Amino acid sequence: METLLIMLLLPFTVFLDRATDPSPGPWQEKAEARNLECVRMSQAEAHELRPDRVPEPPSRSTFGVTDALICKRRFLHHDERPARDELILSSLRQRVGEINQQAGALGLEGLTWHVDAFYPQPEVAAKIAVASRTDLAERGQRVSDRVPLLAAGDLVVLGGMPPQQAYPLACKRYFDEGTLAEKDAFLNLMILDPREAQLHAGLCVQGKWTWLR
Amino acid sequence: MTHRSLWRIPASRRRGLLAFVPALLLALSGCVTMYQPLASLQRPVVVDPQVANFQGLRMAVRCVPGEHFSASNADYLCRRLQNLFTNQGAQVELEVLEPGSSLGGVQAGPPSPPPDLVVEARSRQVHYDNSKLLWAVSICTGTLVPAVTETTVALDLAVRGHDGALLAADTLQARFVRYMGVSVWTVNSLLNWLVRSDEEDLGDKTTRRDFSRDLYGQVSQLAFHAHMRSVVLRGFEPAAAPAVPSPAAFAPRPVPAPPPVPAPAPR
Structure with a gap:
């Protein structure tokens, strides 16, 4: 036994x-x-x-x-947030850092930076924009909380365009309307396809749009 | 057979019999492999590997064998990845390279157009642990004490564009803990049967299923990110790739469930 x-x-x-x-x-x-x-x-x-x-x-x-x-x-379990939000937010600091570094490498000096994010969930979009502004400020840039706005008619027209046309045209309109001045830089962070979880970025300076990534 | 009668057997047959005992124990005992996703493999996936994410895209899958990644294993992985991307609408060619050889070498015959995306895979063993002492104890106790083997492997993935530019890269790591013994097999089978749900079951079958789901999901996501990045870098020039969706595609929709394992091609 x-x-x-x-x-x-x-x-x-x-x-x-x-x-x-x-x-x-x-x-x-x-x-x-x-x-x-x-x-x-x-x-x-x-x-x-x-x-x-x-x-x-x-x-x-x-x-x-x-x-x-x-x-x-982990503080937040993987299934507590939607998959795309989780992927974007879990590496947000690093990603916006890379994008801002790329923007900084263009050699633009003495500009006031404005940032906006285009993301399906407004709460996540706000977090992305704040993270980017914070990182820019930490890099010694002059950052504004103001987000340039377009007229409702512009938004209707732009909403029906594919991204490759919509962003450059919006940039031109910001400059033409005087929403953005010569010494303003407008950094846009966005996703282009609902199946991706990486941020793309483009920069609008003096009415000219440049895709960063 | 008593202890005395064993010694009546001729020495040569006795040695054979004694060698047979551990083999018999191992054959009778079960093996349970646990899978633990390490770096990157447990991340959620947005892309659904079962839909045509790469419709019309020309892709190449290159697997580079290494010290712990034999040519046959590289070929096996490459064929699985070829099947994965073919299921998603891509035209995929595969290539298993020799270790140390350069990519994109001179090809015989008429030059074919370069692929839009090149997925490059290398695997390496990060950690291996196998205690011989535990194996001896396991055999001496009739595998009641299980033998434990632990392996951590890494898969380095790089996705390049048609011009060779690096578009995306990631390292996926997985840890496999293999228990060999009748006791662990029995306890695990009982837990699977009585306590765990089908999704929570542990064992070789679920290990293969979970690992495949994670691996194929992550590879698909990485390749899709690379594809989107190449679309932007090309300035949205039309290619074989599908067009960038209209803003209507951003309408709120439920987050896709974890992708099921793509049906692998038979070897």
Whole structure:
């Protein structure tokens, strides 16, 4: 009887040893495992991050030195926001940084920057625009909160055009109407297709439209 | 057969029998592979791989074998990706390159027009762990103590335009933990049967399904992003690619469900 009990308990030694493993298993559902962000790193790096959990690698030999999988749980689970919003917002800072860097590389000096985002969900569009303005300000640019507006008639005409025509024409109209002055730059961030989750960008300066990406 | 009768067997047959025991244990024990998406693979996907996202587009899929990515595996992956993009309306040619060879080399015969998009795939092993001690203990205990093998692989993807410009790149990483043992197989089967829903089931079959769904979804999304970027960089010049949709396409619509696994071509 004791032998049988010991044999039945044997697997649990391994199961308990694997209890902290982030992969799905008896202690972790698939959905939970998908909401972990894990990075594999050397034992030395892992020890610097979590000295309480990862022992210091031995200084005199390489025996027993391994690497570690460091995981952290996401604040927002993947299914809490619509997929496209999640993809846009989860890397927003990095993406707007890249776009602003590209815009800055055009060598435009002494301009006042205006930013607007064209995205199906207005709340997300507002977040994109604010993120871009903040990043521009951090780069030392003069940024305005004002968003240039067009007349209703212009919007009706532009709404029926494909993006490749609508954005350059809108830019021209902003300048012609005096909504944008010579020292204004208007950065537009948008998605062009509902199936994509990446931001495109274009810049309107002195009535001339330039696609950045 | 008693302990004494075992020793009456001739030594040569006894050795064969003893070698047969671990093999029999392994054959009788089950194997359960767990899949954990690491970098990028667990991201949601917007594009639906079951619709014609690349209608009329000329694409090339290039797989580059490496140290832990054999030519046969590269060929297998390339054919799957070819099937994936063909299902989405593209005309796809595939190429399995030798390690270290340059892309876009001189071709024999009449020059064909360059593909609109080139998807380049390289795979590498990031981590491998397989404890021989645990295997020994597993065999000694009749696989009651499971043996554990852990592998982390990375797939480096790059999508280039017809002129070779890099349009999009990403690295997808997946971790596979394989448990081998009768105990783990039994416990997992019982949990699958009694506790878990079909979607939450764990095992080799669901591992293949989940990994395929993640991989094909991410590759499709990456290729679609590259396609859209090439459309913009070309200045919206008409190509074989589908036209950019009108603003009406932005009307609110439900977010697509995670894509089902595309039907792979039989090898």
